[in-house]
Amino acid sequence: MKKMVKRTAVVTLAGVMSVGMLSGCGSKTLDGTKTVATVDGTDIPLGVVSLYAREQQQQTTTMYLNYMGSADNIWDQTAGDDSDETYGDQAVTSSLESVEKMYILKEKAADYNVELTDDDEAAIADAASQFMAANSEETIKELAVTEDQVKTLLELQTIQKKIYDPVVAEGKITVSDDEANQTTFTYVSISTSGDDITDEEKKTKKEQAQEILDKMKEDPTADMSEIAKGVDDSYSAVQGNFTTKESEDEDEDSGSEAYPDEVLKVLRGLKDGEVADNIIETDTGYYVVRLDKINDEDATASKRESLQNSKENTYFTDTTAKWLDEADVKAVKKVLKTLKITDKHTFMAPTPTPVPETPTPEVTEEATPTPETEEVTETPAAEDTDVTETPAAEEEAAETTETPEATK
The missing domain is CATH 3.10.50.40 (Chitinase A; domain 3)
Structure with a gap:
């Protein structure tokens, strides 16, 4: 389990984020050191929220490109007829709320005997260092993030991953035969x-x-x-x-x-x-x-697992939402307003350069091990909650990342 958590922390931010802006458009430089909110007296720096928000923006943009072939008009659409708020505005607000919840989970960690091990800390420090080295100065400036803030977000996400099971265990969630069969x-x-x-x-x-x-x-x-x-x-x-x-x-x-x-x-x-x-x-x-x-045993087992996961995700989401409501949270709106998510200012994961095919050599007795790559897609199970609030889309369980409906 520790190994899984370590990998999750490492892969979350280990990739390169490239920043792109349409010609003639720019953005004001963010001050990532400014406090964007406080949770029970603990300051949240804008840089941490900026990095988290850009992760969500990058993932959503990549999804649109993969499935829709275009990501030209996502964030600037208004979210409702009676409001000027855009989906980009909602994404910023939702990102702050997600980070606030992570700070609360950090407060609660000791109650659930959750802590970061030396191995966790070492892996997080290594991932943060790699992230800073892999990204250009321009991207780091646009993110307005420091290496310490990258480590902070990774620590929060790792705690969120670790605390999920013990919190859910309190709910004593079960699925009856009538529900599952x-x-x-x-x-x-x-x-x-x-x-x-x-x-x-x-x-x-x-x-x-x-x-x-x-x-x-x-x-x-x-x-x-x-x-x-x-x-x-x-x-x-x-x-x-x-x-x-x-x-x-x-x-x-x-x-x-x-x-x-x-x-x-x-x-x-x-x-x-x-x-x-x-x-x-x-x-x-x-x-x-x-x-x-x-009575199909295989279909029943699959349904039982799906229902269990769904109920657990809902319980975790409801519990963390309750904790957020009970906490002393103060947002600094004028600082939050400096963080913008628009279609004119994008963050993308660069497309890997194709490697030319070469003849496969004969396998010898001591073949070179192939590095693992599957873990690149791993993300904390609970990290998907409470992301951008957008029009209804298909949902597997709990609050997964919903995205605005594309305009053709």
């Missing part, structure tokens, strides 16, 4: 949605669904995908799962909400390996279904 099924869905679809096309699709159903009834164990493709090459079967016990609260039955009520009603009346007698017709299409396992 999953039923799996296989189905073919033939869509009839769309304003331009004709009655004749719907009729054809229904006939195709019936053909698939008839063949599945002949052999319920058959490969439903092969049967479906035999009817129309564009069709295929997929496997789904839902919570076995029907919840009285529809909002809690998250394993079932992805499927139409008409489909679930039929499935709940089937036995293992049984194909539904009839096509299931919904507002959006036709379904052919087979119930595979009422």
